[in-house]
Amino acid sequence: MGKLVNKIAVVTGAAQGIGARIVERLFVDGATIAALDVNLEKLQETVLQLDRSGERVFALQCNVSDREEVNAVFAKIYERFGKIDILVNNAGITRDAFFHKMTLEQWHSVINVNLNSMFYTCQAVIPNMRQQEYGKIVNISSSSSWGNMGQANYSAAKAGVIGLTRTLAKENGSKNITVNAVAPGHIDTEMTKTIPENIKMMAIMLTPAGRMGNPEEVASVVSFLSSDDSSYVNGECISVSGGYLMP
Numbered sequence: 001m002g003k004l005v006n007k008i009a010v011v012t013g014a015a016q017g018i019g020a021r022i023v024e025r026l027f028v029d030g031a032t033i034a035a036l037d038v039n040l041e042k043l044q045e046t047v048l049q050l051d052r053s054g055e056r057v058f059a060l061q062c063n064v065s066d067r068e069e070v071n072a073v074f075a076k077i078y079e080r081f082g083k084i085d086i087l088v089n090n091a092g093i094t095r096d097a098f099f100h101k102m103t104l105e106q107w108h109s110v111i112n113v114n115l116n117s118m119f120y121t122c123q124a125v126i127p128n129m130r131q132q133e134y135g136k137i138v139n140i141s142s143s144s145s146w147g148n149m150g151q152a153n154y155s156a157a158k159a160g161v162i163g164l165t166r167t168l169a170k171e172n173g174s175k176n177i178t179v180n181a182v183a184p185g186h187i188d189t190e191m192t193k194t195i196p197e198n199i200k201m202m203a204i205m206l207t208p209a210g211r212m213g214n215p216e217e218v219a220s221v222v223s224f225l226s227s228d229d230s231s232y233v234n235g236e237c238i239s240v241s242g243g244y245l246m247p
């Protein structure tokens with residue numbers, strides 16, 4: 001029996017990359033999953049590959065930077081399953097530019113998708129989690145939260161994620177809710193495919209593991225933080241960076 005049998009999980013940004021592998025891992029762990037993404041076509045393809053039976057993974061279109069949409073989709077999930085035990089906030093984008101050239105649109109879009117979205121999704125689940133006295137929230141941050149050239153918007157959002165995580169952990173720990181973050185380093189996904197080869201090589205040189213990470217290596221840590229194996233872990237940010245991040 002998987003450790004997440006009878007648990008209802010929501011994963012955002014689930015159509016590809018790290019999000020898709022998180023859905024896959026929680027599925028193997030036994031959870032029933034509402035998989036959310038703004039790209040419905042890609043999401044449906046992925047969900048079909050992960051759960052051919054269509055019984056435990058459900059695709060729902062949701063732009064997490066739109067509060068109305070988030071509220072409507074989470075209301076649907078509550079209507080269907082009656083509860084949410086696990087929330088994984090994974091959806092994210094980059095719009096890189098040096099700060100002196102960054103447009104207001106680049107700034108706002110990254111803050112909206114990577115940080116404001118977590119205000120919406122967490123507010124949609126925390127009142128119920130407090131009532132049921134059970135909840136696991138995992139927020140995806142990044143090694144860029146320590147600062148990264150060309151990513152003032154992304155770094156600010158991902159550092160904000162850690163502050164939000166710690167505060168929610170303090171506020172809700174007494175209600176048997178844990179809120180933790182995961183900070184991936186350089187992971188091989190669509191997001192990192194556009195990074196120039198020389199920059200990637202430099203990042204790998206600074207990574208003791210000597211390679212990029214796989215999305216599955218992030219998903220296994222999310223699985224741990226989503227289960228009772230981590231019942232006394234709260235307010236942490238765990239780096240999954242092959243040693244790149246040793247603050």
Ligand SMILES: NC(=O)c1ccc[n+]([C@@H]2O[C@H](COP(=O)([O-])OP(=O)(O)OC[C@H]3O[C@@H](n4cnc5c(N)ncnc54)[C@H](O)[C@@H]3O)[C@@H](O)[C@H]2O)c1
Pocket residue numbers: 012013014015016017018019036037038039062063064065090091092093113140141142143144183184185186187188189190191192
């Ligand atoms: N790949 C890395 O090296 C790396 C490193 C650190 C952190 N991260 C973080 O991990 C998470 C996943 O990244 P990834 O590498 O898998 O990226 P990805 O681009 O492969 O996947 C991101 C997914 O999020 C979805 N998404 C984007 N905007 C959305 C929105 N408004 N609403 C709902 N869904 C939306 C996309 O459609 C896509 O399916 C992100 O939060 C990212 O910032 C990635």
